[in-house]
Amino acid sequence: MTRKQKRLAIIGGGMSFIVAAVLLVMFAFGQSIAYFYMPADLEKTPVNPGTRIRLGGLVAEGSVKRGEGRTVSFTVTDGEANVPVSYTGILPDLFREGQGVVTEGVFDAATHGFVADSVLAKHDENYMPKEVADRLKDKGLWQQTEGGGQPSGASTDGASADKTGATR
Numbered sequence: 001m002t003r004k005q006k007r008l009a010i011i012g013g014g015m016s017f018i019v020a021a022v023l024l025v026m027f028a029f030g031q032s033i034a035y036f037y038m039p040a041d042l043e044k045t046p047v048n049p050g051t052r053i054r055l056g057g058l059v060a061e062g063s064v065k066r067g068e069g070r071t072v073s074f075t076v077t078d079g080e081a082n083v084p085v086s087y088t089g090i091l092p093d094l095f096r097e098g099q100g101v102v103t104e105g106v107f108d109a110a111t112h113g114f115v116a117d118s119v120l121a122k123h124d125e126n127y128m129p130k131e132v133a134d135r136l137k138d139k140g141l142w143q144q145t146e147g148g149g150q151p152s153g154a155s156t157d158g159a160s161a162d163k164t165g166a167t168r
Helices: 003-032 039-044 130-138
Strands: 035-037 053-059 071-077 082-088 100-108 113-121
Parallel strands (some): 082 113
Antiparallel strands (some): 053 100
């Protein structure tokens, strides 16, 4: 083997290693990606049962029902459509009706409902998940605060103010 052939073999081996690494990373990311949907989006583009997604919106008023053990069912709405959600586990402390929520899970073909394995709720009165807030603004459902200032959740610098006005 000449020097030129040795160099080409090393370069070829290195390139094939890099290609294999990139393909493995893409495969891993493809399996862990959970797309974000609002209830109205699901009416327009149905999701196959078993596909992992994130469902966001507001917890509908009067929809939270506690079942046996730690099972809770509630409805996620965006003002246009509703999706029933079932969750078994401990809900975040600030989970309540009328508040923003992002759930992650899959659709159950048997019940035609969403089975969540994680529920994320807002962490204080000045925050709503960005994805949910943006979609609600687009639909015109975003409510302004009492003083006519920014809507709740619209902190521009990521800081939130407590009741005394001090930022955290």
